[in-house]
Amino acid sequence: MYQKPANNRRFLLPAAALVILLLALGIFGSVSNPYALSSTSTSTPPTLTDPAVLQNWLPASSYQDTLGRIDDYLTQHKLNATAMTVTGDVDTTNFVYSFKIELLPTNQSFLVAVTVNNDSPILTTTVSINGTVQSPTVGSAFRSLSHDTMPDVAVGNNTGKWYI
């Protein structure tokens, strides 16, 4: 039953190498990339990598509503993404703001068309994704304020903001 120390020593070098490897893996894992895409679970909305492209065109409240409807769409269709990006520019012909969203890392994409109705000065935002109007759903309030309760009133000098 008793093994001689000489036999135990045979395992000493591989065991030490294993410890070194685990240590190296630990160091490698702990030095994270500060500019990596923030990873998210399915319960949180994916980060939009280039929000300025949409904010260049959409009023602040319409931008928030649009993100809310996109989150709803991703949840309803069980689409997982760690981030999303706007590919190309925003097209304002045909009376809508249309653009393409690409999900990362799957590169799955869909077309979004946003209609903003200005009822001097209350704004109402309607979002269509791949041609289907995306209705607000319960649970999307974390990203967008519902227009049923919080109309977007643009009055005086606070008619809009350019967020940096």
Add this chain to the structure above:
Amino acid sequence: MELPTQLSSLKLLQLKRVQPVLYLAAALMVLVSILLIAFTIIGYGTLQLANVPSSNSMSLNGHTIKPGTLKLRPGDYVLTVTAPSMAPFATTLHISLFRQTVEKPILQPRSTDAIASSLIGAIPGTSIPPHLANLQWFDGNMWVAGTLPPTDSVLVMKYNDSQQQWTVALCNNPGYPNDPTTLPSDVAAYIQPLLQTRDAAEGM
């Protein structure tokens, strides 16, 4: 008494056979460890951003960055450059190991249609994205005035330098500031005939 001795010899023989494999595995693990640590220390590429005014905001994968040279892990990154008066610049960059990537964003002035869209969303009373006509800039591009076809509403927008944002200074529709006397004299003089044209059209 002989049996245990035979078993012990067998184990020793097995160990001797396994030993080279274990040592080889140990050598491989050490090699991988060295590579991992080396990559942790020097496994970067660099990104150099050129021709970007310091007043612009920049982000990489959504993280705010400053102009200059950045050490980055190899991979793809989304670079966004924004400023209130410039059109946003967004591009995907690939960073390679040990290589320098130089990016010189070509920045364009922000379109007046985009400024108006981000402020009013649509022409008042409609869902039509604004496209300004009769456009005129004033005061070193701090003010811009124009009309919004097809309603021909008059829209004046002002850039607030301290808040770094555009605001509606005048729009002759309910709910918006609509007092031409608050405008600089040259802006007020420019929009006066536009307002009269609109009023005349509404009167008809």
